[in-house]
Each structure stands twice: as C-alpha cells, then as structure tokens.
Amino acid sequence: MNILLTNDDGYQARGLIKLYDILHEKHQITVVAPESERSAVSHAITISEPVKVLPLPQLNGYAVRGTPADCVKLALLELMPQKPDLVISGINHGTNLGNHAIYSGTVAAANDAAMLGFPALAVSQERGDRQETSFTAAANFIADLLVVHSELKIPPGLFLSVNVPDLPENMIKGIKFTPQSPQAMIEGFSKCTDPRGNAYYWLATNPMLPGEDEDSDIGAISRGYIAVTPMGHDLTNFNELKRLRVYSPIVYPLTGKF
Numbered sequence: 001m002n003i004l005l006t007n008d009d010g011y012q013a014r015g016l017i018k019l020y021d022i023l024h025e026k027h028q029i030t031v032v033a034p035e036s037e038r039s040a041v042s043h044a045i046t047i048s049e050p051v052k053v054l055p056l057p058q059l060n061g062y063a064v065r066g067t068p069a070d071c072v073k074l075a076l077l078e079l080m081p082q083k084p085d086l087v088i089s090g091i092n093h094g095t096n097l098g099n100h101a102i103y104s105g106t107v108a109a110a111n112d113a114a115m116l117g118f119p120a121l122a123v124s125q126e127r128g129d130r131q132e133t134s135f136t137a138a139a140n141f142i143a144d145l146l147v148v149h150s151e152l153k154i155p156p157g158l159f160l161s162v163n164v165p166d167l168p169e170n171m172i173k174g175i176k177f178t179p180q181s182p183q184a185m186i187e188g189f190s191k192c193t194d195p196r197g198n199a200y201y202w203l204a205t206n207p208m209l210p211g212e213d214e215d216s217d218i219g220a221i222s223r224g225y226i227a228v229t230p231m232g233h234d235l236t237n238f239n240e241l242k243r244l245r246v247y248s249p250i251v252y253p254l255t256g257k258f
Contacts, residue, residue, distance in 0.1 A: 001146060002028045004075050004084040004113070007092065008068045008105025010037045011056060015091030015125060018135035020059060022143050023088075030084070031061030032075035038067050043108040045069045053079070068109035076116050086149065087113035088142065090123030091135045095163045097217045097227070098181040107231070110159040115233050119149070120159035122231075126221060128166030137172060138164040141226060158232040165221050175226040181216035 003023060007016045011033035023029055035054065044067045051074065052065040062079060064071045072087065089109035096104040110122035125138045141164060154160060161180075165172060189201040213219050220227035 001085045002082060003030070004072070004080065004087045004118075005029050005031045005061075006033050006068060006071045006075070006087070006089050006109050008034065008038045008041065008089075008109065009093050010034050011059065011061075011063045013037075013093060015093055015123075015135045015138070019088065019091050019123070019139045019142060022136075022139040023146075024060075026143075027146070029060060030075070030080055031056060031059040032064060032071045032079060033061070034068060034071060035063040035065045038105050040103045041067050041105045041108075042103050043069050043111065044105075045073070068105040069112045072109050072112040072116070076113065076118060084118065086146070087118050087120040088123060089113075089121065090125075090162075091138045091142075091164075092122075092124035093127060093133070094124060095126045095221060096122065096124045096161060097163055097221060098183045101161060101180060101231070107161055110161070111231065111233050114157055114159040117156060119154060121145070121149075122159060122161045124161070124163045126164060126166040133166060134168075137167070137169040138162075140169065141175075154230065157234070158230050161217075161229045161231050163217055163221055163227045163229075165224055165226065167224055171224065172226060173224045175228055176215075176220040178215060178217045178220050178227045178229050180229050180231070181213060181218040183213070183216070183218060 005020060007013055009015060011031060016033060020029055020031060046066045051070050054063045056063050064074060089106045092106040096107050101107045106124060107122045110120040113120035123138060123142055125133060125135055127133050188204050190204050192200055194200060217227040217229050
C-alpha cells in the first residue's frame with residue numbers, strides 16, 4: 001500500500017518512528033509530520049502565515065512547520081504526486097479516549113484526511129506505569145489491520161480511531177469495536193506565581209476512570225483490549241434533530257411579521 005504517515009508529536013517521535021520501521025518493510029511510506037510537537041491543537045490550521053516545509057530524506061518525507069491538519073492538507077493536495085491508499089496518524093504518545101479525542105491533533109489529522117475523501121486511521125498508545133512505553137504492540141496491530149482494512153468497508157468520510165493499552169503484546173486480550181465514551185475529562189488549573197508576583201496557570205487533567213460503561217473505548221482499554229472506534233467530522237445529533245424539527249413553527253417566526 002501507498003501510505004501517508006503523520007502525527008502530532010513531531011517527526012522525531014518514537015511512536016511514529018516505530019510505526020515507520022515496521023510498515024515500510026511491506027509498504028511505501030511517506031512521512032509528512034510536524035517539525036515539533038503540536039499535541040492538543042485539535043483541527044487548527046495555519047492561515048495567517050506561510051507554512052514552511054523541510055525535506056526528510058531519512059524518512060522519505062517532509063517536516064512541516066505547522067499543525068497536523070496542515071501536514072495532511074499539504075501532503076494530499078501538494079506534496080504527494082501519487083495519492084495514498086491510506087492515511088495513518090500516530091502512534092500518539094498517550095490515549096485519545098472519550099471527549100479527549102476532540103482536542104487531539106492525532107485524531108484531527110485522520111479526520112482531515114477523511115474529509116478529503118481518503119481512508120484513515122488515528123492510532124494512540126496508552127502511557128501507563130511502565131518506565132518505558134513500547135509502541136511495538138500498537139505498530140504490529142496496525143500492520144495486521146492493514147491486511148483486512150479494505151474488508152471493513154469503512155464508509156467515505158469516516159475513519160477509525162485505535163487506542164492500544166499499555167500492556168505487553170502477549171497480554172492484550174483482543175480488540176473491541178466501541179463507541180466513544182461520553183465521559184468528560186477531570187480538569188482543573190494549578191495556580192503558580194512568578195518571581196514578580198504575577199499569577200500563571202498550568203492546565204491539569206486527571207486520567208479518566210473506566211466507570212460503568214464497559215462497552216465504551218475507556219472501558220475496553222481498562223480491561224486490556226484494543227479499542228477501535230469509527231468517527232467522522234459530522235457533529236450532527238440526528239436523534240435530537242428529528243425531535244427539534246417539530247418545534248419549527250413555534251420557534252420561527254416569533255413576531256408574526258413574516
């Protein structure tokens with residue numbers, strides 16, 4: 001397969017390098033990734049300044065001074081004469097579960113590819129208590145998934161978000177196709193004071209707990225499964241849309257002038 005590989009941790013990130021090393025043995029890989037870490041930028045794009053691109057001969061690709069979405073747009077619209085069969089974003093250093101996926105540059109890169117009509121995967125690796133997170137299990141799973149990806153018949157405009165638990169490969173129980181958990185992150189700010197007495201704040205988030213929803217992405221990861229979630233860019237809640245349509249004559253017009 002001809003594959004575009006990107007991420008939000010930067011082109012030197014261990015997760016991307018591990019995936020490149022495993023996949024390029026059987027596939028044609030082009031890397032177009034941020035020059036530096038751009039985590040949690042979601043779907044941001046650069047519009048107020050030029051986006052610089054530097055060649056990466058060692059990875060057959062380019063480093064981009066921009067966001068993950070910039071990388072995907074540049075790759076698919078300008079940098080790759082032969083369009084890819086698949087876009088893979090990752091392997092991210094940390095999971096993208098529940099509503100955390102909304103902020104993720106990793107997920108946004110795959111989403112952007114899907115919006116442009118290309119099949120895509122977002123791949124994230126849990127960072128647990130082990131001293132050195134290994135990306136081998138996640139990379140090997142993606143290599144296997146590529147064999148059957150076309151048989152999954154993912155509709156245009158959608159992509160798969162893959163989250164892998166931080167376990168040795170032989171301890172992973174299998175995969176679960178799951179919905180995104182509705183659970184919110186536990187957030188807060190840590191207040192500090194600089195030497196001049198001015199306040200500044202660090203955003204602090206706590207790990208999301210499994211809760212009662214074992215069938216969600218968070219539940220699957222907590223039980224030792226790889227969680228695979230179909231996602232897309234259409235944010236419409238169709239059940240709520242159907243309910244609200246009956247209120248159209250009440251909501252508008254209100255003044256009777258129309």
